[in-house]
Amino acid sequence: MRFIFKTRYDQDLRLFKHGGQVFWYSLLGVVLLAAPWWASEYVLSQLHFIGIYSIVGLGLMLLVGFTGQISLGHAAFLAVGAYTETLLQAAGWPFWLTLPSAALLSAAVGIVVGLPALRLKGIYLAIATLAFGAIVEEIMARWESLTGGNSGKHVKHVELFGMKLDGDADLYYLILALTAISCVALANLLRSPTGRAFVAIRDSEISASCMGVNLAKYKTMSFAISAALTGIGGALYAHKVTFISPEQFTLLVSIELVTIVILGGVGSLHGAVFGAAFVIVLPQLIALAKDYLPSGVAGASGLQATVFGLVLIGFIIFEPMGLYGRWLKIRTWFELFPFYRKGMFRRQKTYMKSERLR
């Protein structure tokens, strides 16, 4: 167990709490930077997706995990980002302009969605965002002159300052850089007064407003930042899959994005990355496990949905803090060995709190 004896106030604000963290994060950075050398083409492609989903997961984590607002329509922001990127690129804009445009347009849409969120709570907000997602999906399918409708649109490779990023490794470095920037940016945001305001809103809106937090401003801001990150994720997604159509941005995708947050662990940035990795790796594990299952089960088209649902249920019942919570427990076990007790992370007994009167 490591005890940090704090002697100065700025030790509370540091991004890295101690040298160990610097070491491990640097090691992770080196391993990831070297990925094109050690990873096969297939693994590298999975790393692309993990990076993209991490960015989206981070955006959603800010909204769901830190501001406490529910969104079941995030696929819409993903779509706005992807289509903006595709269309602007087709119009000849350079990448360093299209990516910020995708983020800004998503943020603008996020503000539009966030405005009703000021009045809506809990499940009503979930429905409003769900409705918004469904409407955006339909618009994409019908506005054929712009989006190409259901037949979809092809996306060209990224061109950055005259370099054509058409190899797997090039795109990988782009995604890795953006993922790292998003992580650090969010970590910074969350230790700033803005981030504290988000967390205050999550824990209690009434006490937050009593402490002088402007609810309207910060909720809208949270929606905007979350949407912007999701938009960036969408733009990268478009470049990764090189073909986009409305079916890629359905409600089921929105739900999948939320499961990233839930499985990773609500309220932790690590969780968003863990969750993204898990959601990408799970289908591969299922494909591997197929050989050992009876043919009636293995051949069924619903196998993946079943496993996905069971995992979701299992996590919520047995590990509500998600993968990050499990990691915390494992780490504590090693740090305290042999004094880890079973009840250390036992949840406080919870009672049903009515949400009707809030």
Add this chain to the structure above:
Amino acid sequence: MTQLLQLLLAGIAQGCVYALVALGFVLIYKATETVNFAQGDLMMLGAFFALTGATVLGLPYWLVIIFAVAVMAVVGMLIERIVLRPVLGHPAFTVVMITIGAGYVMRGVVTMIPGWGTETYALATPFAEGVLRVGGVVVGVQQLAVIGHTALLCLALYLFFRFTRVGIAMQATSQNQLAAYYMGIPVRRINMLIWGLSAGIATIGGILLAPATFVHSNMGFIGLKAFPAAVVGGFGSVPGAIAGGLIIGVVEALSGFYLPEGFKDVAAYVVVLLVLMVRPSGIFGETARKKV
């Protein structure tokens, strides 16, 4: 004029199905404050059980309904016992996610069961394709049957909640769980029964929907349309769910005819957004503020 009447009738018939699914949402929400995203999938499962009852067991239509409702009531209660009870008291969003998980499992398991799978089946009903002509308006017997069944079910539910011991206990639980507990009402058992009840209602919705959309593993997605219905009426209001379902059904039918293609699919969502902008807790929703 006749065209309008005909559209209205079709809309009401479709709205009845939405209303039944929405009713399931509302009952569960009122009692346990859980929003059950798996309601549409319960409906789908119910329709499959009805299919099994009709084809494998060879039961007549009325027995099929009773059989499917009974089986689904047990399934609903089991889901409450196994999946929902361990997370009682968790944040609402967590519970929503667990019901989404349950929905995934149901949708997936259906494809694994021999005889169900991913194919589309037709469920035979005694009200075939017959039509009645009333002063120029062509009325499908099927539509009348749907409306009639829904009306009967609503009456039965009204009587159940008004006059039976269990029904009144359910009302008490949904109004104030703690007070109900103090009055000696077994709240957990009541919650379980409510899950059974709403699974049964969803099953009837599924059986009524089956002639229109056939029985297949993705028919549960109609639950996503019933959601707006429940919200339009105000989550937590039983008459609201019926009214919301009918509103959504009628708006959908009218927009499918008078507005350009594509509006029909999103009509429900546009309506719900408009209603939420004006009244953030639905038309019949309770508006209460927490006092500090």
